[in-house]
């Protein structure tokens with residue numbers, strides 16, 4: 001332990017005594033590491049906003065819709081679709097909806113002509129939908145169990161529709177759904193994973209059945225599922241089977257953030273090219289270290305000789321030089337990481353990107369610099385240790 | 397230190413019977429050192445035997461190329477003989493591996509060279525401290541001993557000077573302080589005054605002469621006759637052999 005402390009002191013003194021040489025040696029690993037950090041950081045930052053969005057929205061929302069295999073009208077999901085979906089163990093939560101067809105939606109009856117041409121989706125929805133979508137309400141509340149049981153004519157509208165109809169948040173307003181007047185109880189926030197919902201009207205299943213459906217049952221034609229993170233693909237496949245088992249119609253599934261995730265992926269090719277160049281720069285830096293250290297060993301041969309004469313063993317001498325190169329790597333790595341971070345920050349700021357720095361990058365960069373420097377220092381250190389004291393001291 | 401009874405009892409027999417037997421600090425037994433091979437073979441040392449006793453103050457003289465430095469290197473465990481045995485403090489060092497030889501060297505021998513060989517980037521204290529590294533001493537203890545040693549050679553005012561800021565004489569005194577800080581039993585000096593002007597040479601010689609003590613041996617290689625005459629024992633060499641080994645009557 002004491003020996004190591006002494007070694008540390010000797011190596012650091014050796015480095016600090018030759019500041020310019022040490023600085024020049026630092027440059028190699030420093031530039032290499034900075035290039036790698038900047039390359040990875042900037043390619044990540046270029047997609048930083050999308051990455052942040054993926055993180056916020058989650059990757060695990062799955063849409064399961066009924067689709068007709070034989071071109072039949074209005075395909076539906078089985079009545080017990082929620083139970084079937086929940087039977088898949090990786091399903092965390094689920095909500096069902098039914099898209100109603102051909103309902104003219106207007107803010108009030110007199111404006112009918114103006115809005116008739118614009119189809120606005122009306123959905124029967126269960127009370128769990130916002131929690132599965134993980135969105136809040138801008139104002140008011142979502143449909144609740146009382147609405148469902150009492151068949152009350154309550155509606156929640158999307159934020160886009162609220163803007164279109166000039167509804168102010170908190171204002172008590174009504175909305176005409178095919179001549180039937182519904183009270184707007186809430187406005188839903190933006191649903192980024194299902195943009196169609198921003199312009200939709202949501203009512204309860206019971207109200208939908210009472211006002212708009214002739215059959216004695218109203219079945220869901222779509223469900224939204226949150227799965228365990230990482231199990232999206234498997235869950236999606238399992239749902240197809242579980243939901244449709246024995247049913248007449250077909251089921252299609254869609255992982256909602258798949259496209260977004262794809263868009264958020266960094267440009268791997270550019271990253272690879274710049275990282276390779278960074279590694280190359282580090283290796284060139286390493287060759288530089290090996291070179292300068294070898295010359296240094298010759299220049300310092302008298303120092304090595306006298307140390308040997310004073311009782312320092314070969315392994316102590318080797319360790320001394322190896323530690324010097326380790327410190328060059330450590331310092332170069334730290335400087336490189338700092339320079340890299342500054343580069344990412346400047347680049348991202350100028351380009352208007354979100355600053356992204358993977359947490360493993362700084363330690364990996366420093367480690368790389370240290371490994372390369374130590375490898376580079378190996379040969380000069382062994383040479384230093386092999387010097388014969390008598391030959392370097394040239395006794396008078 | 398008791399002498400082993402079976403080795404060379406004749407030397408010790410001349411001492412008064414009540415005096416304890418003394419073991420040599422250093423011993424060369426039929427040591428040869430050959431450089432090169434084939435036609436380029438150079439016999440730097442041929443079958444040399446020598447004993448350095450505690451309290452010895454030996455000067456080694458001889459023409460250039462006679463093998464003085466070669467012998468000093470072997471005495472200091474800095475080199476390995478081609479043949480023969482070297483014993484340091486009762487321990488046979490020929491046959492030891494490098495690490496063990498280095499350990500013996502660091503523990504028992506101090507060196508002073510003609511060219512001082514101070515480490516340029518360290519100040520006087522740092523240079524002296526270098527001899528105390530890797531011995532389990534704390535930094536402050538090392539410093540304390542280094543400063544003490546520098547004070548002994550009269551450099552109390554030069555602790556923080558680096559080699560380039562000092563005269564040759566001062567540098568050689570730092571080297572001497574470095575050699576002495578480990579309190580070695582044997583001090584080997586190869587032409588310690590060779591690079592100094594007469595005033596500084598005298599100064600360094602005075603310091604060396606004062607080092608004589610019953611426990612220590614000082615061996616110095618020199619060309620200067622007045623330096624050689626300061627020694628009690630004079631070993632003369634020629635062509636890799638010892639041609640005379642004379643001790644003054646005390």
Ligand SMILES: Nc1ncnc2c1ncn2[C@@H]1O[C@H](COP(=O)(O)OP(=O)(O)OP(=O)(O)O)[C@@H](O)[C@H]1O
Pocket residue numbers: 395396431432438439440458459460461462463464465466467
């Ligand atoms: N590394 C070596 N390779 C070959 N020959 C050597 C080597 N070192 C010394 N010699 C030879 O060994 C002989 C003794 O050299 P040494 O240095 O011991 O002499 P010296 O008595 O110290 O001389 P000087 O008074 O000039 O210092 C010389 O002939 C020298 O040329």
Ligand SMILES: [Mg+2]
Pocket residue numbers: 395396464465466
């Ligand atoms: Mg010589």
